[in-house]
Amino acid sequence: MEQEKIERWRYPRFFTENISETTAVLDPEDSKHVAQVLRMKPGDIAVICDGKGTDYLAELESSSGECVFRVLESSPNQAEPNIHVRLFQAMPKGDKMEFIVQKAVECGACEVIPFLSKRCISRPDKKQLAKKCERWQRIAYEAAKQCGRGVIPTVGETLEFSQLTQVISPQDTRILFYECADVPLREAVAEYSGNVDIVIGSEGGFAPEEAERLVEAGFVCASLGKRILRCETAPIAAISVLMNLTGNI
DSSP: OHHHHHHHHHSOEEEOSOBOSSEEEOOHHHHHIIIIISOOOTTOEEEEEOSSSEEEEEEEEEOSSSOEEEEEEEEEOSOOOSSEEEEEEEOOSTTHHHHHHHHHHHHTOSEEEEEEOTTOOOOOOHHHHHHHHHHHHHHHHHHHHHHTOSSOOEEOOOEEGGGHHHHSOTTSEEEEEOTTOOSBHHHHOSOOOSEEEEEEOBTTBOOHHHHHHHHHTTOEEEBOOSSOOOTTTHHHHHHHHHHHHTTOO
16 A cells, blocks of 8 residues: 555646546646646556545556546645645745745645735736736646645735735734744644635745734734745745644644
């Protein structure tokens, strides 16, 4: 059984909604990857996920056009955490968001939502944001395949800082990671709900009034330690600590 688990991680992995108890069909892009990049042949094995938490071990039947797989067995995905983490990330400069999305997905985040705060230097226009969001979502998809996720995490529409409190439920565990905080996460938060929302700033951090507004809205202010982390390092550290504290690592 253990050897079977090890072997399963070696198989190529794909997501598709076009799946039943007997057959799975990949979209044109993934089908092209199967035929032209991986050069898979009929009889080769892959893991196909329905994006809802179920994995299907399947055998390639045809790679002509859209790839068709025959389902051999199904099982619950084992890689999904038991908490739903939403990362609200202030817009960083350059292509740092690409790194953040990729690593946040690998660490277990279920959503990444960019936002614009006072100290954000990067402020793309709507057209640029639409193009970037499309790329970020593709990065999330590829990261989910690579690390064995059972769902495809989403990258949300970029928000203004003022919108944050409107999209976060009072029932969620709400954490603000703030450079001026001095209480570590394990002490700042005693218990967790099923949904955990974390907010992290850009290169310049948060203006004091922004931090105050979030605390007034029910956010717990927590620290990631005495060292100053880069804005692309902080979310990865935060999610990793959360996963450890909630028994997901």
